Amino acid sequence: xxxxxxxxxxxxxxxxxxxxxxxxxxxxxxxxxxxxxxxxxxxxxxxxxxxxxxxxxxxxxxxxxxxxxxxxxxxxxxxxxxxxxxxxxxxxxxxxxxxxxxxxxxxxxxxxxxxxxxxxxxx
Amino acid sequence: xxxxxxxxxxxxxxxxxxxxxxxxxxxxxxxxxxxxxxxxxxxxxxxxxxxxxxxxxxxxxxxxxxxxxxxxxxxxxxxxxxxxxxxxxxxxxxxxxxxxxxxxxxxxxxxxxxxxxxxxxxxxxxxxxxxxxxxxxxxxxxxxxxxxxxxxxxxxxxxxxxxxxxxxxxxxxxxxxxxxxxxxxxxxxxxxxxxxxxxxxxxxxxxxxxxxxxxxxxxxxxxxxxxxxxxxxxxxxxxxxxxxxxxxxxxxxxxxxxxxxxxxxxxxxxxxxxxxxxxxxxxxxxxxxxxxxxxxxxxxxxxxxxxxxxxxxxxxxxxxxxxxxxxxxxxxxxxxxxxxxxxxxxxxxxxxxxxxxxxxxxxxxxxxxxxxxxxxxxxxxxxxxxxxxxxxxxxxxxxxxxxxxxxxxxxxxxxxxxxxxxxxxxxxxxxxxxxxxxxxxxxxxxxxxxxxxxxxxxxxxxxxxxxxxxxxxxxxxxxxxxxxxxxxxxxxxxxxxxxxxxxxxxxxxxxxxxxxxxxxxxxxxxxxxxxxxxxxxxxxxxxxxxxxxxxxxxxxxxxxxxxxxxxxxxxxxxxxxxxxxxxxxxxxxxxxxxxxxxxxxxxxxxxxxxxxxxxxxxxxxxxxxxxxxxxxxxxxxxxxxxxxxxxxxxxxxxxxxxxxxxxxxxxxxxxxxxxxxxxxxxxxxxxxxxxxxxxxxxxxxxxxxxxx
Numbered sequence: 001x002x003x004x005x006x007x008x009x010x011x012x013x014x015x016x017x018x019x020x021x022x023x024x025x026x027x028x029x030x031x032x033x034x035x036x037x038x039x040x041x042x043x044x045x046x047x048x049x050x051x052x053x054x055x056x057x058x059x060x061x062x063x064x065x066x067x068x069x070x071x072x073x074x075x076x077x078x079x080x081x082x083x084x085x086x087x088x089x090x091x092x093x094x095x096x097x098x099x100x101x102x103x104x105x106x107x108x109x110x111x112x113x114x115x116x117x118x119x120x121x122x123x
Numbered sequence: 124x125x126x127x128x129x130x131x132x133x134x135x136x137x138x139x140x141x142x143x144x145x146x147x148x149x150x151x152x153x154x155x156x157x158x159x160x161x162x163x164x165x166x167x168x169x170x171x172x173x174x175x176x177x178x179x180x181x182x183x184x185x186x187x188x189x190x191x192x193x194x195x196x197x198x199x200x201x202x203x204x205x206x207x208x209x210x211x212x213x214x215x216x217x218x219x220x221x222x223x224x225x226x227x228x229x230x231x232x233x234x235x236x237x238x239x240x241x242x243x244x245x246x247x248x249x250x251x252x253x254x255x256x257x258x259x260x261x262x263x264x265x266x267x268x269x270x271x272x273x274x275x276x277x278x279x280x281x282x283x284x285x286x287x288x289x290x291x292x293x294x295x296x297x298x299x300x301x302x303x304x305x306x307x308x309x310x311x312x313x314x315x316x317x318x319x320x321x322x323x324x325x326x327x328x329x330x331x332x333x334x335x336x337x338x339x340x341x342x343x344x345x346x347x348x349x350x351x352x353x354x355x356x357x358x359x360x361x362x363x364x365x366x367x368x369x370x371x372x373x374x375x376x377x378x379x380x381x382x383x384x385x386x387x388x389x390x391x392x393x394x395x396x397x398x399x400x401x402x403x404x405x406x407x408x409x410x411x412x413x414x415x416x417x418x419x420x421x422x423x424x425x426x427x428x429x430x431x432x433x434x435x436x437x438x439x440x441x442x443x444x445x446x447x448x449x450x451x452x453x454x455x456x457x458x459x460x461x462x463x464x465x466x467x468x469x470x471x472x473x474x475x476x477x478x479x480x481x482x483x484x485x486x487x488x489x490x491x492x493x494x495x496x497x498x499x500x501x502x503x504x505x506x507x508x509x510x511x512x513x514x515x516x517x518x519x520x521x522x523x524x525x526x527x528x529x530x531x532x533x534x535x536x537x538x539x540x541x542x543x544x545x546x547x548x549x550x551x552x553x554x555x556x557x558x559x560x561x562x563x564x565x566x567x568x569x570x571x572x573x574x575x576x577x578x579x580x581x582x583x584x585x586x587x588x589x590x591x592x593x594x595x596x597x598x599x600x601x602x603x604x605x606x607x608x609x610x611x612x613x614x615x616x617x618x619x620x621x622x623x624x625x626x627x628x629x630x631x632x633x634x635x636x637x638x639x640x641x642x643x644x645x646x647x648x649x650x651x652x653x654x655x656x657x658x659x660x661x662x663x664x665x666x667x668x669x670x671x672x673x674x675x676x677x678x679x680x681x682x683x684x685x686x687x688x689x690x691x692x693x694x695x696x697x698x699x700x701x702x703x704x705x706x707x708x709x710x711x712x713x714x715x716x717x718x719x720x721x722x723x724x725x726x727x728x729x730x731x732x733x734x735x736x737x738x739x740x741x742x743x744x745x746x747x748x749x750x751x752x753x754x755x756x757x758x759x760x761x762x763x764x765x766x767x768x769x770x771x772x773x774x775x776x777x778x779x780x781x782x783x784x785x786x787x788x789x790x791x792x793x794x795x796x797x798x799x800x801x802x803x804x805x806x807x808x809x810x811x812x813x814x815x816x817x818x819x820x821x822x823x824x825x826x827x828x829x830x831x
Contacts, residue, residue, distance in 0.1 A: 012684075015609035015641050022634060023612050026619040057685040084604040105608035109615035 005120055006048040009033040010040045010066065011055035011082065016105075020053065027113060037061035041069065049077050051100075051119040056083040056090070064097060071098075078119035082107070173269035175201075177252070179262045181226040190269070195241025211237035211245045222252070229254055229262055235272065246273035277312070281429065284308040288436050298444035302334035305433055305440075310337055313426050315416065317393070319343075320401070320437055321358055322410035323351055330358065333410065342391045349383065356384030357398035358411040365408060367399045367430075372419035388415070395420040399430050401437045409441045458482055465565035471547075473521055473557040487543070487565050489535060506532035506540065520559060525549050530566070542570040601681055602648040609641035665813050666705050668745050669694040669737055675712045676735065679720075683733065686720050693736040699812040701745050703790045708810075711783040711794075715749040715806050718780070722753025722804065729802065740809045744792070748807035755804050756796070783808075 007029045009020050021031040032049075034040040038061055052070075056063040067079050081094050081102040094102040100122055101115035167174045168187045175186040183202045194201060194209060204210060210218050214236040225232035232252045237245035249270045254262045288308065291301045306318035319335035328351040335343050353360040356379065357368040370376050372394055373385050388396060395416040400408045412434045414426075422430065458481070461467055467484025471477070478496040485492045488504050498517065505513050509531040516529055526548050533541040547561030617634040620627035676692060683690050716735070723731040732752045740746035780794075787794040792810030799805055 013605050015606060015637070015644070016612070018637060019609045019612035019616060019634070019641075022630070023616040023619065026616055026623075059684050059687050059689075082608075084601045084608065086600040086604070105604040106611040107608065108611065112612075 005050040006030045006032060006045060007051045007053065008040060008045055008049040009053045010037055012036060012058045037066035046075060051116055052077045052079045054079050054081050056081050078122040080115045080119050175267040177265035177267060181222050193240060209239050225252060246271055247276035248272060281312055284312065285432060285436060292440045292443055298440060299334055301440045302437060303336045305437055306334050306336050309429060309433055313429055317415040319413045320410060323362055323408060345387050354382060356382045357396050358413055361398040361400050361411050362408045365400055369421060370396045371421045392417050394418055397422060399434050401434050403438060403442055409438060412437055467563045469561055471559040484563060504533045506534040541565060542567045603645055606641040606644035610638050613638040663702055663704060665700045665702055667700050668747060669698055671705055671709050672712055672735060672737060672747060675709050679713060679716050683720055688720050688723060688731045688733050691734045693734060695738045698737055698739060698745055701810055702813045707786045711786050714783050719749050719751035722751050726753060743812045744809040745812055746807055746809040748805055750805040752803040755798050755802055
């Protein structure tokens with residue numbers, strides 16, 4: 001069993017917020033889900049977050065904007081983007097912006113865990 | 124013997140007496156002649172004119188004092204007139220010939236010649252010679268009367284010169300030729316001077332040497348293009364002050380010591396410079412007329428009269444040249460405009476059937492511009508199917524002077540067809556005759572373009588369908604990927620829970636339920652898509668616009684959300700149903716939503732609010748409006764929105780709204796756009812309700828087919 005580390009999920013899609021925390025908890029992670037970037041920033045979980053699973057397209061503040069905001073505030077949280085958009089050019093762009101990984105929905109459990117472990121190593 | 128001697132003595136004595144009487148008589152006669160001569164000399168000297176007497180051989184015998192004074196020469200000198208310069212060298216031969224001839228024939232003579240005055244100036248004289256005969260008819264002497272006609276001659280010459288100049292103006296000689304002739308004329312008439320006409324380009328303002336025929340290039344090159352300023356010289360001041368400027372001596376006149384013209388003039392030996400403005404009829408100064416002398420000089424009254432006369436002629440010539448140039452420009456402009464716009468103009472005097480055509484109209488009808496246009500000639504070109512139309516039009520036009528407008532076709536010799544649009548305005552002239560003035564435009568290109576556009580539109584409607592599908596694919600993928608992602612995640616969780624020791628059956632059951640729910644979500648998306656795209660045939664059905672709108676909204680909501688658009692739908696409850704093609708109308712709604720969303724991409728200072736509203740419209744119509752808070756638009760461009768290939772988006776093709784319009788119009792509806800009071804724009808369409816609709820379903824079906 002891995003050391004409990006807080007993984008935060010920020011996604012406006014309800015089914016993601018329902019399913020993903022359960023799976024990650026099964027895998028031994030400590031998980032918290034947020035419906036928006038603003039909600040996450042306002043919470044007291046930012047300091048404890050070791051890895052961030054972040055939706056790209058959200059109303060109001062987008063995923064990449066949250067990433068920038070965190071950097072601006074001095075938080076170096078490794079980010080794994082998740083997106084339902086099929087655009088193939090998205091991943092290289094996100095990696096260039098400093099993301100650990102960019103997963104296109106639907107993704108497999110193995111791909112998710114690989115990305116998350118890589119993120120935690122970085123952190 | 125004695126008797127005979129005595130008779131001889133008597134005879135001699137009688138002869139002597141007779142001789143003495145005769146001698147006395149002769150002496151008396153001679154004295155009388157001398158007296159007459161003395162008297163006549165006195166008379167001749169007292170005549171207030173120039174009189175000379177010639178011997179029968181034609182030599183000068185005597186002259187009166189007036190001749191001596193005028194010529195400033197002695198009688199002896201005057202006697203040698205035939206070899207001196209008393210008579211102008213150009214006239215001498217002619218004068219000699221006339222006198223010689225007259226001496227031989229004894230007929231009086233009359234001749235006009237120039238005779239030198241004491242100051243070396245030649246003046247024109249009329250010279251008349253009359254013979255004096257004795258009782259036997261023998262010529263004893265010629266009396267010659269010399270009358271000074273110089274003023275008359277000068278006036279005649281001036282008049283002839285002016286007449287010549289005006290003829291040049293009237294016959295449209297080039298301006299520089301007329302003005303050069305004008306300068307030459309003044310230089311001949313008023314000796315020892317140089318003249319110049321300087322036109323002013325007031326945009327500079329600068330002088331231009333229009334005609335300066337007798338001054339050297341080195342002088343003219345320096346004056347051409349000089350600015351019109353008072354310190355330049357007399358011409359600058361004359362032009363600006365609008366008055367004549369006379370500088371009798373440039374060298375000594377203190378006013379002009381600093382002028383630009385002074386060193387230039389002096390270097391060319393010019394001492395005096397007079398400049399007179401040339402006025403247009405409205406008082407504007409067109410240029411200046413300058414006279415230069417090589418000696419200090421002031422104008423005489425004769426010269427002033429001459430200047431006044433020639434500046435007047437120069438003004439006429441310049442104004443005429445300017446107006447001709449303007450007319451030519453305007454004619455060229457009109458011809459070019461007619462050519463470019465494919466518009467020809469005509470005039471038609473109904474009573475006489477006189478028809479005048481512009482060049483472009485000849486070109487349009489492909490007639491030789493030399494031929495006279497008649498109605499019969501026009502008939503030969505008019506399309507046979509439109510001849511009746513033409514005749515009706517002519518009959519109507521003849522009956523009243525009203526305006527008319529109609530379209531007809533031409534059938535050209537090569538079989539091609541031209542479409543013409545004709546507009547005419549009828550007037551009555553003073554004598555009550557009807558005359559039409561009109562314009563004919565070749566609208567063939569427009570007609571062809573309209574036909575091509577109709578065709579292109581229906582092709583585009585198809586393209587747009589495919590394009591919308593393509594764009595929707597991304598949206599569909601997104602919609603389907605969301606639940607799929609949930610399904611996979613939930614299934615993974617479920618497996619883990621079942622594999623745990625002990626297995627978490629309750630948790631696995633929950634995640635399995637969620638898997639089913641996500642599966643249903645995916646299935647819903649596919650159902651909606653099928654509703655939108657599975658139809659192969661277009662179908663007209665009674666449909667609820669609200670329902671159609673809701674489906675589109677549901678399908679686009681995630682895309683709108685991604686673009687951070689806040690959608691608010693206000694769908695009317697009591698909306699009557701309509702008849703139409705559901706897919707096509709949904710395509711229109713989708714297009715309006717996407718445009719609204721695109722229009723708000725750059726908006727960050729206010730909510731990206733989008734309102735979709737349905738309502739019952741006046742005239743039994745149902746209306747749908749899409750209101751955005753985007754960039755809005757300029758009301759001038761609104762007409763273009765619905766034209767194919769007009770777009771404000773950098774990556775748009777500009778066919779969405781054009782296709783939308785053809786769809787709405789095929790539903791007998793109307794689509795429009797208007798700027799909002801606040802930010803953004805509102806796009807809307809209205810189509811007739813089903814029940815009240817008078818559309819023949821078959822017609823509608825046909826129309827809709829033709830646009831898809």
